[in-house]
Amino acid sequence: MNKKVVRYASASTVFYFDSAINELAGIVDKSAAFIITDDNVYHHHQKKLKGWNVILVRAGEEFKNQQAVDEVIVKLIESGADRKSTIIGLGGGVVTDIAGYVASVYLRGVSFGFIPTSILAMVDASVGGKNGVDVGIYKNMVGVIRQPKFLLYDYTLLKTLPQQEWINGFAEIIKHAAIKDAAMFKMLESHTVKDFRKDKQLLAKLIQRNALLKARVVQQDELEQGDRKLLNFGHTLGHAIENTYKLPHGHAISVGMVFAAYLSKQLLDFKAAERLVRIIEQYGLTAFFNYDAADALNKILSDKKRVNEVINFVLLEKIGKALYQPLKLEQIASVMEAVSK
Numbered sequence: 001m002n003k004k005v006v007r008y009a010s011a012s013t014v015f016y017f018d019s020a021i022n023e024l025a026g027i028v029d030k031s032a033a034f035i036i037t038d039d040n041v042y043h044h045h046q047k048k049l050k051g052w053n054v055i056l057v058r059a060g061e062e063f064k065n066q067q068a069v070d071e072v073i074v075k076l077i078e079s080g081a082d083r084k085s086t087i088i089g090l091g092g093g094v095v096t097d098i099a100g101y102v103a104s105v106y107l108r109g110v111s112f113g114f115i116p117t118s119i120l121a122m123v124d125a126s127v128g129g130k131n132g133v134d135v136g137i138y139k140n141m142v143g144v145i146r147q148p149k150f151l152l153y154d155y156t157l158l159k160t161l162p163q164q165e166w167i168n169g170f171a172e173i174i175k176h177a178a179i180k181d182a183a184m185f186k187m188l189e190s191h192t193v194k195d196f197r198k199d200k201q202l203l204a205k206l207i208q209r210n211a212l213l214k215a216r217v218v219q220q221d222e223l224e225q226g227d228r229k230l231l232n233f234g235h236t237l238g239h240a241i242e243n244t245y246k247l248p249h250g251h252a253i254s255v256g257m258v259f260a261a262y263l264s265k266q267l268l269d270f271k272a273a274e275r276l277v278r279i280i281e282q283y284g285l286t287a288f289f290n291y292d293a294a295d296a297l298n299k300i301l302s303d304k305k306r307v308n309e310v311i312n313f314v315l316l317e318k319i320g321k322a323l324y325q326p327l328k329l330e331q332i333a334s335v336m337e338a339v340s341k
């Protein structure tokens with residue numbers, strides 16, 4: 001086990017990298033712990049959960065909603081969970097979002113930790129404390145920023161992760177590289193998903209590098225007043241099309257990143273839009289998607305980054321260096337017409 005403690009402004013998180021789920025009993029009191037997981041994860045890892053209190057949620061983004069939260073809360077009440085209980089989210093981003101949110105509001109907040117089981121959750125969703133749910137097709141409209149006490153990384157859990165989910169998770173890794181880490185971008189260009197599936201050490205290093213990259217950004221700006229906004233690269237358009245077209249999150253934000261890259265080309269003379277397209281396609285992600293531009297623009301108006309008629313849009317100056325710029329809807333619209341075709 002490789003332990004790192006990250007101190008944020010509000011609280012600390014202990015990262016247990018290179019760990020294993022059977023080390024959980026040494027971290028939390030089993031009798032006071034409630035593991036929230038979904039049907040799929042439970043089906044694959046049921047044996048490892050023997051003797052633990054388990055609460056199941058339905059798998060899939062369409063179930064990341066208030067109803068799921070209420071159902072979990074009812075089960076916690078029925079099971080006698082109290083303020084000394086610890087909630088553990090075992091799963092991908094949907095599960096960790098629900099579990100972290102439930103833990104933040106149940107009895108006005110109990111402690112929680114995550115055991116992420118997908119690449120996306122390991123490098124992004126479980127890190128940084130954003131936990132919440134969707135409202136209809138609108139992503140993450142309700143939520144909190146509250147840090148987990150711990151994150152436990154067990155890479156053997158990835159053995160059952162479908163190839164599509166591996167691909168999905170690489171979108172957030174490419175995003176991190178594009179906004180903050182040019183050297184990682186270059187390294188990724190010389191690999192494919194297959195290389196990371198085959199080489200456990202390469203994968204472990206990549207996951208730790210990404211989780212800590214994100215954690216460092218959040219350390220500087222936990223409440224998203226500045227640099228944390230950069231982590232939203234690709235998400236403005238991504239969120240606007242994800243649920244409407246039932247796109248996997250990674251594909252939706254890849255389309256969003258490519259769009260943001262062309263916008264950056266026009267506004268900041270960004271030179272590497274085609275390089276971003278290439279790497280996205282190399283990792284099996286979607287660079288271009290034929291969406292309804294007028295509808296997407298309309299949805300962008302409901303984005304959390306909107307202030308009056310202006311959207312704080314994340315753009316690239318160069319690979320490894322992002323900035324955010326307030327843009328009017330008309331500026332976004334003209335590039336969108338061209339790129340959505």
Ligand SMILES: O=C(O)C(=O)C[C@@H](O)[C@H](O)[C@H](O)COP(=O)(O)O
Nearest residue numbers: 124128130139140228231232235304
């Ligand atoms: O943690 C953050 O901050 C991020 O923006 C990371 C994103 O990849 C993540 O999907 C996040 O949940 C999106 O944030 P939102 O505030 O736009 O919902």
